[in-house]
Amino acid sequence: MTTTPDPFLDPVLDPVLDPVARRDIDTAAARIAGDVRVTPLLTLGGAALGLDPSLTLLLKLEQLQVGGSFKARGMFNRLRAQAERGALPAAGAIVASGGNAGIAVAAAARALGVACEVFVPELASAAKRAALVALGARVTVGGATYADALQAARQRQHETGALWMHAYDQPEVVAGAGTLAREFEQQAGGLPDRLLVSVGGGGLVAGIAAWCASRCWIDALEPVGAPTLHAARAAGAPVDVAVSGLAADALGARRLGDIAWAVSQQHVQAVHLLADAAIAEAQALLWRELRLLVEPAAALPLAALRQGVVRPAPGERVGLVICGANLALKDLELP
Amino acid sequence: MTTTPDPFLDPVLDPVLDPVARRDIDTAAARIAGDVRVTPLLTLGGAALGLDPSLTLLLKLEQLQVGGSFKARGMFNRLRAQAERGALPAAGAIVASGGNAGIAVAAAARALGVACEVFVPELASAAKRAALVALGARVTVGGATYADALQAARQRQHETGALWMHAYDQPEVVAGAGTLAREFEQQAGGLPDRLLVSVGGGGLVAGIAAWCASRCWIDALEPVGAPTLHAARAAGAPVDVAVSGLAADALGARRLGDIAWAVSQQHVQAVHLLADAAIAEAQALLWRELRLLVEPAAALPLAALRQGVVRPAPGERVGLVICGANLALKDLELP
Numbered sequence: 001m002t003t004t005p006d007p008f009l010d011p012v013l014d015p016v017l018d019p020v021a022r023r024d025i026d027t028a029a030a031r032i033a034g035d036v037r038v039t040p041l042l043t044l045g046g047a048a049l050g051l052d053p054s055l056t057l058l059l060k061l062e063q064l065q066v067g068g069s070f071k072a073r074g075m076f077n078r079l080r081a082q083a084e085r086g087a088l089p090a091a092g093a094i095v096a097s098g099g100n101a102g103i104a105v106a107a108a109a110r111a112l113g114v115a116c117e118v119f120v121p122e123l124a125s126a127a128k129r130a131a132l133v134a135l136g137a138r139v140t141v142g143g144a145t146y147a148d149a150l151q152a153a154r155q156r157q158h159e160t161g162a163l164w165m166h167a168y169d170q171p172e173v174v175a176g177a178g179t180l181a182r183e184f185e186q187q188a189g190g191l192p193d194r195l196l197v198s199v200g201g202g203g204l205v206a207g208i209a210a211w212c213a214s215r216c217w218i219d220a221l222e223p224v225g226a227p228t229l230h231a232a233r234a235a236g237a238p239v240d241v242a243v244s245g246l247a248a249d250a251l252g253a254r255r256l257g258d259i260a261w262a263v264s265q266q267h268v269q270a271v272h273l274l275a276d277a278a279i280a281e282a283q284a285l286l287w288r289e290l291r292l293l294v295e296p297a298a299a300l301p302l303a304a305l306r307q308g309v310v311r312p313a314p315g316e317r318v319g320l321v322i323c324g325a326n327l328a329l330k331d332l333e334l335p
Numbered sequence: 336m337t338t339t340p341d342p343f344l345d346p347v348l349d350p351v352l353d354p355v356a357r358r359d360i361d362t363a364a365a366r367i368a369g370d371v372r373v374t375p376l377l378t379l380g381g382a383a384l385g386l387d388p389s390l391t392l393l394l395k396l397e398q399l400q401v402g403g404s405f406k407a408r409g410m411f412n413r414l415r416a417q418a419e420r421g422a423l424p425a426a427g428a429i430v431a432s433g434g435n436a437g438i439a440v441a442a443a444a445r446a447l448g449v450a451c452e453v454f455v456p457e458l459a460s461a462a463k464r465a466a467l468v469a470l471g472a473r474v475t476v477g478g479a480t481y482a483d484a485l486q487a488a489r490q491r492q493h494e495t496g497a498l499w500m501h502a503y504d505q506p507e508v509v510a511g512a513g514t515l516a517r518e519f520e521q522q523a524g525g526l527p528d529r530l531l532v533s534v535g536g537g538g539l540v541a542g543i544a545a546w547c548a549s550r551c552w553i554d555a556l557e558p559v560g561a562p563t564l565h566a567a568r569a570a571g572a573p574v575d576v577a578v579s580g581l582a583a584d585a586l587g588a589r590r591l592g593d594i595a596w597a598v599s600q601q602h603v604q605a606v607h608l609l610a611d612a613a614i615a616e617a618q619a620l621l622w623r624e625l626r627l628l629v630e631p632a633a634a635l636p637l638a639a640l641r642q643g644v645v646r647p648a649p650g651e652r653v654g655l656v657i658c659g660a661n662l663a664l665k666d667l668e669l670p
Contacts, residue, residue: 037383040375042399048372064377068626291403291660293628325626329664 020210025178032076054314069324071104077176091162096153098124101167106135119153168203169257177207191216192319196301201253202260209267221300228256246276250297278303355545360513363412370411389649404659406439412511426497431488433459436502441470454488503538504592512542526551527654531636536588537595544602556635558582563591581611585632613638
């Protein structure tokens with residue numbers, strides 16, 4: 001989320017010269033097998049969600065993952081890999097996050113029995129702070145905005161030497177996310193014709209695209225209010241974007257990750273923007289028709305199909321990554 | 336739910352002399368394969384829910400079924416079977432229900448293109464009535480209580496000749512429910528050591544027990560406020576019980592079905608009662624740890640394990656039937 005190179009990025013691999021390879025994802029899958037859940041695949045005809053009945057929809061229910069989102073895959077992979085190298089500091093792990101990444105780092109650190117510090121902005125809800133504390137994390141309010149929290153966390157990391165965990169732009173984080181696609185392929189007996197994936201900083205789509213390696217069509221989906229990949233493609237490189245809107249909590253990265261940029265240029269076939277109203281409609285439909293309660297970020301794949309932004313050919317097998325469900329029930333307003 | 340024989344029960348099979356057989360469940364599975372969903376199985380270690388880590392938990396996510404509960408299996412089976420016999424009246428189907436059975440009948444009738452009348456008591460929420468109307472059902476408020484609605488529905492059935500759909504005590508309804516256990520066995524590569532199932536009128540446990548036929552241990556679970564099977568065992572036959580409490584909406588039948596009585600005497604190894612507080616704790620835990628939002632009735636299996644009411648041996652494979660998620664988000668209060 002900064003414009004300068006990040007000295008805390010993994011020092012072993014160069015994210016530009018050595019993008020995540022399928023063997024890294026195989027390694028990650030073996031490494032985290034005991035930590036994460038094999039999340040179920042729900043298979044439906046298109047009619048179940050008011051779409052072309054000839055479609056087969058394959059919903060990867062990743063909101064059932066440890067910590068309520070796909071993030072656990074990457075965070076466990078990074079922590080376990082560091083532990084294997086004997087490079088896990090006594091101070092444990094540190095992250096700046098008010099959302100899914102923080103929860104996943106806290107859950108992973110707890111499982112490995114190491115300390116975890118999470119720096120959150122003041123606007124992080126009391127419920128989220130309580131969830132982090134329940135996972136054993138030390139939670140510090142690092143200022144008014146996310147940028148403040150990030151700065152405070154970096155200062156703290158310099159003092160303690162804790163392992164810096166980036167929310168999406170570290171090779172092991174991306175490789176961990178890629179295990180979702182590997183698992184999908186095993187469960188479905190092959191890749192689908194098309195995979196629909198939400199994008200924030202791009203860690204998830206990068207991992208999935210690295211695994212699929214153009215063996216299936218990937219539609220990357222962004223809210224209008226957080227168009228990191230769209231803006232990067234328009235500018236020819238990752239650029240800062242203003243962030244707002246319904247799904248900003250989970251997809252509101254300020255800038256696409258360098259790894260996501262490198263991988264997506266090769267293996268992401270299309271990028272689409274979705275309005276908040278379309279995302280909200282899809283989120284409500286997932287509850288009403290399927291009894292899946294998910295966060296807005298997880299509703300973009302269905303929104304893209306419902307809006308006709310993505311138009312599969314008749315008979316296609318379409319994979320939808322349902323990426324998370326970290327929302328506060330009391331704040332919920334579904335039609 | 337009456338003490339006298341019900342003339343609307345299926346006239347072909349005698350529920351006492353000819354209890355549901357495994358071949359009936361095979362037939363049902365083939366018959367409804369195009370109508371219902373194969374619901375996913377989520378496999379977890381016991382530690383994920385604060386239980387003995389040596390346990391393997393197999394959660395059958397049946398709340399993802401058409402209509403939000405297992406009921407669709409039985410209702411589709413009965414309607415399709417009647418259609419096969421050429422015995423589906425022009426007036427369609429009729430049911431008295433303010434809950435999951437009514438939703439399932441309405442969904443099945445819509446899919447078959449036949450009319451559906453649902454009689455509900457005044458206390459049925461506006462949200463549930465709206466859901467039934469959205470499924471194309473004609474909804475009639477049949478009086479103050481469920482008994483009034485039942486009486487009004489029977490009167491109407493005499494007038495129209497519509498197919499009477501019992502919520503749980505008809506052979507095809509039970510055989511349809513049994514397809515859940517058949518599907519579980521296929522998905523898990525065998526039956527678990529133990530299956531935990533909630534009981535209201537007993538249609539679900541009867542179908543599951545008929546399929547398992549004592550090949551695995553079945554724990555039947557009831558809320559303290561709706562102990563139909565417990566009371567039947569104490570009395571030596573089904574008897575009316577007073578109904579109250581958290582899960583009464585889904586499990587609040589007044590009396591165990593005759594089919595459930597016959598089958599459960601052979602193939603249900605234990606019956607346990609659970610307090611509302613234990614059910615509520617388990618419901619909250621399913622959301623907090625797994626992001627599964629379910630109705631109270633679906634939380635009894637986890638409640639039984641959490642409370643130590645059911646104590647599996649170390650290393651057991653334990654099946655939990657997560658039977659439904661028809662709840663109103665706006666009424667929800669989870670800790």
